[in-house]
Amino acid sequence: MVLWTSNLTKRFGGVTAVDSVDFSLERGELCSVIGPNGAGKTTFFNLLTGVLEPTAGSIEFAPARDGGVGGTDGSDSPNGRIDITDAQPHETALMGLHRSYQITNIFPTVSVLENVRVAAQAHRGSDSWQFWRNVNAFDDHYAEAEAILDRIGLTEYADRTAQNLSHGEKRNLEIGIALAGDPDVLLLDEPTAGVSSEDVGQVTDIIEDVAADHAVMLIEHNMDVVMGISDRIAVLNRGELIADGDPETVRNSEAVQRAYLGGYDGTEETPDGDDTATGVSA
Numbered sequence: 505m506v507l508w509t510s511n512l513t514k515r516f517g518g519v520t521a522v523d524s525v526d527f528s529l530e531r532g533e534l535c536s537v538i539g540p541n542g543a544g545k546t547t548f549f550n551l552l553t554g555v556l557e558p559t560a561g562s563i564e565f566a567p568a569r570d571g572g573v574g575g576t577d578g579s580d581s582p583n584g585r586i587d588i589t590d591a592q593p594h595e596t597a598l599m600g601l602h603r604s605y606q607i608t609n610i611f612p613t614v615s616v617l618e619n620v621r622v623a624a625q626a627h628r629g630s631d632s633w634q635f636w637r638n639v640n641a642f643d644d645h646y647a648e649a650e651a652i653l654d655r656i657g658l659t660e661y662a663d664r665t666a667q668n669l670s671h672g673e674k675r676n677l678e679i680g681i682a683l684a685g686d687p688d689v690l691l692l693d694e695p696t697a698g699v700s701s702e703d704v705g706q707v708t709d710i711i712e713d714v715a716a717d718h719a720v721m722l723i724e725h726n727m728d729v730v731m732g733i734s735d736r737i738a739v740l741n742r743g744e745l746i747a748d749g750d751p752e753t754v755r756n757s758e759a760v761q762r763a764y765l766g767g768y769d770g771t772e773e774t775p776d777g778d779d780t781a782t783g784v785s786a
């Protein structure tokens with residue numbers, strides 16, 4: 505396991521955007537977070553990455569790398585789990601929990617290669633030990649950026665300014681920028697939003713490739729994408745985790761079907777009174 509939440513809750517005034525969520529993520533798992541509009545998906549990501557502070561509950565993270573920056577008290581726990589409940593976004597990013605925002609982290613007038621190179625430098629530059637040890641760090645950042653461009657299929661556009669990429673290519677560049685931070689967990693926010701249907705496959709191929717050696721969480725509205733690439737799907741509705749399982753389990757969940765039809769009020773019972781038979785805890 506790499507990430508855990510316990511009783512994670514966020515309230516905005518009278519609205520409980522995330523409601524007592526117990527969740528954990530395996531290393532190497534590709535987990536989609538879905539739910540109707542306003543279900544709490546973005547808030548959940550914002551809590552995980554430290555953009556928002558929880559009202560209640562806790563978040564723990566187990567970075568794979570040696571010499572992680574530690575918890576907010578500066579100490580690693582003996583079992584490798586660090587309490588990141590109160591960590592700031594730059595701290596969670598340094599530890600290896602990376603969020604890609606919808607294109608907003610791309611420098612539009614800079615080349616594709618430079619976009620990734622700067623991200624690699626920003627990450628490596630934070631590690632002063634490595635900086636002093638390696639006098640060729642600058643070349644290393646280029647080499648790393650070139651390897652990432654190869655992985656995200658943008659080598660031939662390395663010198664193109666980022667603003668001249670197609671929307672789908674920009675989404676891939678965004679993943680490349682996140683990869684330059686050497687993440688353990690990559691959180692992707694609607695990676696196929698705005699991508700033409702013919703380019704969606706290209707984006708999902710890259711996500712699946714990245715998921716081979718990273719844990720990936722994605723918020724995604726395209727159900728074909730979700731059902732096609734997820735190992736696991738977590739479903740939020742009105743802040744509650746109403747289902748969490750493999751695509752087949754979630755597809756067959758009555759609670760999920762009700763939530764998407766708009767009839768779910770979080771208190772109904774199924775006709776047989778037992779949602780757990782479908783792997784759903786409503």
Ligand SMILES: Nc1ncnc2c1ncn2[C@@H]1O[C@H](COP(=O)(O)OP(=O)(O)OP(=O)(O)O)[C@@H](O)[C@H]1O
Pocket residue numbers: 516519520521539540541542543544545546547548
């Ligand atoms: N900063 C905020 N202040 C007040 N209420 C908020 C704030 N952010 C989110 N909310 C509310 O919390 C609930 C969950 O919102 P959130 O954006 O997390 O849902 P979502 O599942 O990401 O929705 P969508 O799919 O529409 O983007 C909504 O009722 C929303 O109005």
